[in-house]
Amino acid sequence: MFEKIKNNFNTQTWVLIPIAIAINIAVGQIVLALKLPVYLDSIGTVLVAALCGPWAGALTGALSNIIWGIAIDPNALPWWPVAFMIGYMAGRMAQWGFFKSWWKVVVTGFVVAITAALVSTPIAVYLYGGITASGSSFITAYLMQTGSDMISAVFSTNFLVEPVDKITTAMLAFAIVLGMPKRMIGGYPKASQVETEGVQSTTQLYIAIGVVVLLVLFAAFMLRNILGG
Amino acid sequence: MHERLSFHIKRDSVLHRLNPLTKLVLTLALIFLAFTFPWYWMPHLLILIAVIPLSLLGKVFREFWLTALKLILPAAGFLFLMQAFFQPIGTDVIFKFYFLDITSESLMFAFKNAMRVFVMVSAFTLFLLTTHPSELMSDLTRRGLPGQFAYVIISTLQIIPQMQAKAQTIISAQRSRGLDTESTFFKRAGSVLPLVGPLVFGSLVEVEERAIAIEARGFTSKHAKTSLHEIPDSDFDKILRWILFALIVFSIGLNLWLS
Structure with missing residues (x-):
C-alpha cells in the first residue's frame, strides 16, 4: 500500500504539482473571463493523475483547493475532498487504461463527474444545508421547493452540472498529453499509462465532441423539464 | 518582480x-x-x-x-x-x-x-x-511534515502570480491577433484552446529544468536539514x-x- 503511494512520486512529480495547481487556477480564471458555463478548474489535477498516478492526482486536487482557499477565496476550502476524489478517480481510470484514446477519455470524464457529484453532495448538505453560494443552487432550491428531499435535490443538480465540465476537462488534459513531446513525458512515474493507441484519428475526436454536445443538449432539456414543471 | x-x-x-x-x-x-x-x-x-x-x-x-x-x-x-x-x-x-x-x-x-x-x-x-506562509511551513517541517509538502505549497504560492501574469499576456497577444473572446458562445468556446494551449505548454517546459535544479540542491536527501530561522x-x-x-x-x- 505505502509503496504503491510512494511510486507516484519522484522529483518530477513534486515539481509538476505546483505547476499543475497554478494551471488549475489560471485556466479557471481564463474560463471565468470567457463567461463559459463550465469551470475547467481541474485540468492540472487530471494531468498529474494521468502522468503520475492516483495518489499524486489526489494530492494535487486537495492542495489546489486548499491553496485557492488560503490565497484567493476562503470559500473554496471546504470543497477539498471533492478535488481529492477527482484526482484519485482520474488516476485510477488512467491506470485501467482509460486515458489512451478520445472515447475512453470521455468515459473517464464521465466517471470523474459522477464521483465529484457523489462527494460534493454530503458537503453541500451538512455544511450549507443544501444551498451553497454557487449559481447552480437555484436549481437545487427549486427542486427543494417543489417537494424533493434535500439530498436528492442536491445530487440531481450536481449530476446535471458536473458531466459536461469534467468531460471537457478530461479531453483538454488528453489534448495536452497528445501535444507534449515524448521526451517530456518520459520522466514521469506513469508515463506508459498515456501511451496512445496507434494514431489518434480526428473522426474519433469529432465523435467525442458530438457526445459532449449531446450531453449539453440533454442537460439543457432536463433543466427545462425540471423548471417547466 | x-x-x-x-x-x-x-x-x-x-x-x-x-x-x-x-x-x-x-x-x-x-x-x-x-x-x-x-x-x-x-x-x-x-x-x-x-x-x-x-x-x-x-x-x-x-x-x-x-x-x-x-x-x-x-x-x-x-x-x-x-x-x-x-x-x-x-x-x-x-x-x-x-x-x-x-x-x-x-x-x-x-x-x-x-x-x-x-x-x-x-x-x-x-x-x-x-x-507568514513560510513560517508555518518551516514550523510544520520541523515537526515532521515531509519537506516535499512545504516545497509544493511555498512554490505554488510563488508560481500562481507569475502564471496569472502569463495568462494575461497570452490573452492580450491572442486578442491582438484577432482572437474573438467576447462574442457568441461558440466563438468563445473555440477560443479556449488557443488561450490554454500556450499557457500550459509554456509552463510544462520548465518542469524538467526545475527538477534537475532542486535535485542538485539535495531535495531528495534523507538527512535532517538545518533551518536558518528558529521559530x-x-x-x-x-x-x-x-x-x-x-x-x-x-x-x-x-x-x-x-x-
Whole structure:
C-alpha cells in the first residue's frame, strides 16, 4: 500500500504539482473571463493523475483547493475532498487504461463527474444545508421547493452540472498529453499509462465532441423539464 | 518582480508572535465550535467573544474587516438570502412573493448557517493575516511534515502570480491577433484552446529544468536539514494548544451525546 503511494512520486512529480495547481487556477480564471458555463478548474489535477498516478492526482486536487482557499477565496476550502476524489478517480481510470484514446477519455470524464457529484453532495448538505453560494443552487432550491428531499435535490443538480465540465476537462488534459513531446513525458512515474493507441484519428475526436454536445443538449432539456414543471 | 501571493501583514502583536501551529489549532477550534456546538447562538457568540477581540489583539482590525467585507459578506449574504427564501421548512410565513416564502424557521436557519460560514471564513482570514506562509511551513517541517509538502505549497504560492501574469499576456497577444473572446458562445468556446494551449505548454517546459535544479540542491536527501530561522514555541503555546484541543473534543462529544 505505502509503496504503491510512494511510486507516484519522484522529483518530477513534486515539481509538476505546483505547476499543475497554478494551471488549475489560471485556466479557471481564463474560463471565468470567457463567461463559459463550465469551470475547467481541474485540468492540472487530471494531468498529474494521468502522468503520475492516483495518489499524486489526489494530492494535487486537495492542495489546489486548499491553496485557492488560503490565497484567493476562503470559500473554496471546504470543497477539498471533492478535488481529492477527482484526482484519485482520474488516476485510477488512467491506470485501467482509460486515458489512451478520445472515447475512453470521455468515459473517464464521465466517471470523474459522477464521483465529484457523489462527494460534493454530503458537503453541500451538512455544511450549507443544501444551498451553497454557487449559481447552480437555484436549481437545487427549486427542486427543494417543489417537494424533493434535500439530498436528492442536491445530487440531481450536481449530476446535471458536473458531466459536461469534467468531460471537457478530461479531453483538454488528453489534448495536452497528445501535444507534449515524448521526451517530456518520459520522466514521469506513469508515463506508459498515456501511451496512445496507434494514431489518434480526428473522426474519433469529432465523435467525442458530438457526445459532449449531446450531453449539453440533454442537460439543457432536463433543466427545462425540471423548471417547466 | 512578482509579489508572493499571501494575505500576510507584518506587524508586531501577541497574535503574530504565537507559534504558527497554535494559530492553526485556534482556527480549527473556532470552526469546530461554530459547526458542532449544539447551541443556536454559538456562532454569533464566537464572533463577539473571539473573532472581534482576536482581530484587535492581532492589530489587523481594519485589514480584517476590509477583507471580510470584500470576501465573506457577498458569499455569506447570498447564502443567507438563498436559504431564507428556499428552505422548505416551517409553517409560520412572514413574507410571500409568488412561490417564494420566508418562514420564521427558515429565516433562523439561514441566519445560523450564514453565521457559521462567516466564522469559518473569518477564522481562516485572521490566521492568514497574522501568519507568514513560510513560517508555518518551516514550523510544520520541523515537526515532521515531509519537506516535499512545504516545497509544493511555498512554490505554488510563488508560481500562481507569475502564471496569472502569463495568462494575461497570452490573452492580450491572442486578442491582438484577432482572437474573438467576447462574442457568441461558440466563438468563445473555440477560443479556449488557443488561450490554454500556450499557457500550459509554456509552463510544462520548465518542469524538467526545475527538477534537475532542486535535485542538485539535495531535495531528495534523507538527512535532517538545518533551518536558518528558529521559530519560538513557548510553554504558553503548548498549554493553549491543549486547551483548544480539549474544547474541540468537548464540543464534538456534546454534539454526539445530545443527538
